[in-house]
Amino acid sequence: MDGLLEVDVLIYPDGVRLARPEDIREWELETATKLALPSARLFVALYPYNPAAMSPNRETAAEELPFVPGQIIKVFGDKDSDGFYHGESGGLRGDVPSNMVAEVPVEDEDMKAVLMQQGFLLVDHTGASFTPEDLSETSSVPDDVVVQRMVAIFEYNPWESSPNMDTEAELGFRSGDIIYVFGDMDQDGFYYGDLHGRRGLVPSNFLQPLPWN
Numbered sequence: 001m002d003g004l005l006e007v008d009v010l011i012y013p014d015g016v017r018l019a020r021p022e023d024i025r026e027w028e029l030e031t032a033t034k035l036a037l038p039s040a041r042l043f044v045a046l047y048p049y050n051p052a053a054m055s056p057n058r059e060t061a062a063e064e065l066p067f068v069p070g071q072i073i074k075v076f077g078d079k080d081s082d083g084f085y086h087g088e089s090g091g092l093r094g095d096v097p098s099n100m101v102a103e104v105p106v107e108d109e110d111m112k113a114v115l116m117q118q119g120f121l122l123v124d125h126t127g128a129s130f131t132p133e134d135l136s137e138t139s140s141v142p143d144d145v146v147v148q149r150m151v152a153i154f155e156y157n158p159w160e161s162s163p164n165m166d167t168e169a170e171l172g173f174r175s176g177d178i179i180y181v182f183g184d185m186d187q188d189g190f191y192y193g194d195l196h197g198r199r200g201l202v203p204s205n206f207l208q209p210l211p212w213n
Contacts, residue, residue, distance in 0.1 A: 042106055048068050049065075050066055064095045065095060071089055072119055090119070104153070104208055149209070150178070153207065156202070156203060173202070180194045
């Protein structure tokens, strides 16, 4: 329509004002920067790490991030040539040795926020990681069965949360427990798994895969 003028405005809690060209350029730059940032990944510390005492790079130990087992660490980008990630946890930023942590492969941003707010996952306090050989100590695993290593992202009590009548066939576990599952998920969404020698059904939506170390 004739007589109308299109303008850009900035809205503040206390009023509205016309946007200057420099305001628009700043907004465009900020938006482009946010879009270019890769999504952060979450890792969990498997062992305690004190850079001052344990770092292989004494000159740069002050730039590394200390942590304890079970601590959730937000990681940015890939590891460098020395095998370190750059991460953030507990309000601190620093380099993180990749051989002391394991990725928690969570894609959902809301779930990432929940885990970061939680801050910790429970892990084996000895820092030990289990292997298929450990599982064979309780009973044999057929060679043709695929074994997957998973971490519990929620606590599960079959007697309170199970949709099934036969809760005795299921495993209870805590957030952060490492569970080894055998074969494929069944039609009800359950795996058959092992937790420290105890075996039973585990709900797949309470677990996330972990890489073998």
